[in-house]
Amino acid sequence: MRTETSSQPKRNKFLAAILAAGVAGGALSAGVLSNAPAVYAEPVQVEAPQQSFGFADVVSKVSPAVVSVRVSQSAEPAADFGGMASPFENLPEDHPLRRFFGTPDGNQMPRGLNPRSPRDRPSIGQGSGFFISEDGYVVTNNHVVDNGAKYTVVMDDGSEYEAKLIGTDERTDLALLKVDAKNTKFTYVEFGDDDAVRVGDWVVAVGNPFGLGGSVTAGIISARGRDIGAGPYDDFLQIDAAVNRGNSGGPAFGLDGKVIGVNTAIFSPSGGNVGIAFAIPASVAQDVVRSLRENGSVERGWLGVQIGEVSDDIAEALGLSNAQGAIVTLPDNETPASRAGIETGDVITGVNGEAVESPRELARMIADYSPGTDVEITVFRDGDSETIDVTLGNLNSLDEAASLDEPRGQGSPVDPSTLSGYGMTVTPSEDGEGVVVTDVDPDSSAAEKGFEAGDTIVAVNGSNVASQSDVRAAIDAASKNGRRAALFQLRNADGQNRFVALPIEKS
Known part of the structure; x- marks a missing residue:
């Protein structure tokens, strides 16, 4: 039997005290770390209405108004699904890959199993559409119905109706179909804001x-x-x-x-x-x-100009306070713009008092007016603004085949000249209108701004040029007027004009 000495109780009590202190100290340390207040910036708070996350209610209401549009064509189109080409459509009928690629209507079927060539049967294209009236008007894309001979509208419940084409608008890729069904009122949807x-x-x-x-x-x-x-x-x-x-x-x-x-x-x-x-x-x-x-068609107003963006450099070269508007690169011959006096190099800044921010906005603004409408076009020319009255034409009457190219006369070869400081070599054009860029130093500011060999410099700061000295004189005039850049009117080999602002090199 083991007996306890008098010193053991004292040692046990001492160890117990140390352990208790350690536990207490650990608890205290943990408490300090976990309860210390943290300081953070306030998080973003967004007050939004709470809603159930789902679209079933919307879908159940609108789905009956949405249709499939099936388009039959007299010959198989070169592309499936309204313009998407298939690289496998011309495989031989007995090619083993035939089984892996679908028919033009998107159904995964082994085309090669059909003994008839696809060219011997009417082709089918498919797209989507939706009713906008209870009497059967259906909106779809122009590229869905393009070259169609027969149109079938397939409803959400599988029923089918023949439709006729009311009209198309290629420029916005929209088309309108009409389903005629007696004693039938279709579920339709409306356009929102x-x-x-x-x-x-x-x-x-x-x-x-x-x-x-x-x-x-x-x-x-x-x-x-x-x-x-x-x-x-x-x-x-x-x-x-x-x-x-x-x-x-x-x-x-x-x-x-x-x-x-x-x-x-x-x-x-x-x-x-x-x-x-x-x-x-x-x-x-x-x-x-x-x-x-x-x-049955869309009529839009037509101004008859080719336009480009006004960059910061162009605005600086012209003296415009802001880089906005649309610069006229070329008024087409015998158009409302040319007849009214709008010229190459004009910057169109307003239509009927409404500011024009960009070429795209100008195109939409003019298109919103009906042909024959009189509009006031504000242009910035030679440092001043002026207003020109224009009677708009009809865009539908535009002859898309008209060419801007003009025959160039035959001239004698002329030795090129160098525009020192600009990294360009130029020579007078054969027809005497402008100077042709024959070489551009790839490390020059001209190359950086997009000058290319073959470009014709038609004018500099609105002044027509026919020689290297004309170009230099126009640049010097711009420099004397405090301009930091000169505005070059360039014409490429296809006859298309553009404007480029080139920083003036100080000698």
């Missing part, structure tokens, strides 16, 4: 991607005012909802069930959805559709 739509607002796209009618995708408005080079009136809404081939002509809805855009194009290196799609704004579509419904 796209001006009230903000970047970040929800959008719901309903359509017929890859022939799969009634498909719904959702996303947000990711940008506004996109110019994708489709035409002079580009002002697209960019959305990130999944939009694919076959969605063309389908509606993009706001959460109130109103159409804020018509899906018309996608950006896709691969041909599939990458989250960048473009829709025609409702405000544009509504005006075009109204004109198609009333007249």
Whole structure:
């Protein structure tokens, strides 16, 4: 039996005291670390109405108004789904890859199993559309119905109706169909106010991607005012909802069930959805559709000028306080603009007192007027503003085949001259109008600004030039007037004009 010495109780009590102190100290240390107040900046607070996250209520209401548009053509088109080309459409009928690629209407079927050549049967293209009236008017894209011979509208419930083409507008890629069905009232939707739509607002796209009618995708408005080079009136809404081939002509809805855009194009290196799609704004579509419904076509005012951007350099060279407006690179021959006295080098800054910010805005402003309308065009010329009265023409009467190229006379070879300090070698043109740039130093300011061999310098600061000395004299005059840049009017080999501001080299 073990006996305890008198010193053991004392040692045990001492160890217990140390352990207790350690536990208490640890608790105290932990308490200090966990309870110390932290100081942070106030986070962003957004007061927004709480809503259930879902689109089912919107979709259930609008889906009956959205249709698939099936287009029959007399010959197989070179592209599927309203203009999307297939690299496999010309494979031989017995090629083994035939089984992996679909028919033009998007149905995944082994085309090679059909004993008849696709060229021997009518081809089918498909897109989307939507009713805008109970009596059967359907909006879609022009490229969906282009070259069509027969149009069929397929409803959400699978029923089909024949439709006739009322009119198209190639410049905005819109088309209007009409379904005539006795004693039938169609569910339809109306256009909304796209001006009230903000970047970040929800959008719901309903359509017929890859022939799969009634498909719904959702996303947000990711940008506004996109110019994708489709035409002079580009002002697209960019959305990130999944939009694919076959969605063309389908509606993009706001959460109130109103159409804020018509899906018309996608950006896709691969041909599939990458989250960048473009829709025609409702405000544009509504005006075009109204004109198609009333007249079968769209009539727009026509000024008859070629225009370009006013850069900071051009504004400086001309003495403009702001880089805005549209510079006239060339008034077409015998147009409303040329007859009224608008000249090359004029900067159009206003229409009927309304400021013009850019060439694209000028094109839209003029197009909004009816042919025959008298408008006041404000131009900046030779350092002053003046107003020119113009009676607009009809854009539909424009002869697209007119060429700006003029035959050049034959002249004797002339030795080139060097514009010292600008890195250019020039020679008088054969027709005596301007000087031709024969060489550009790649390290010069001229090369940086886009001068190229083959360009013709037609004028400098509004003064026509026919020799190197004329160019030098115009530059010197601009320098004496306090300009830091000279404005060159250049014409390329295709006869197209542009303006480039070149910084004046100090000698």
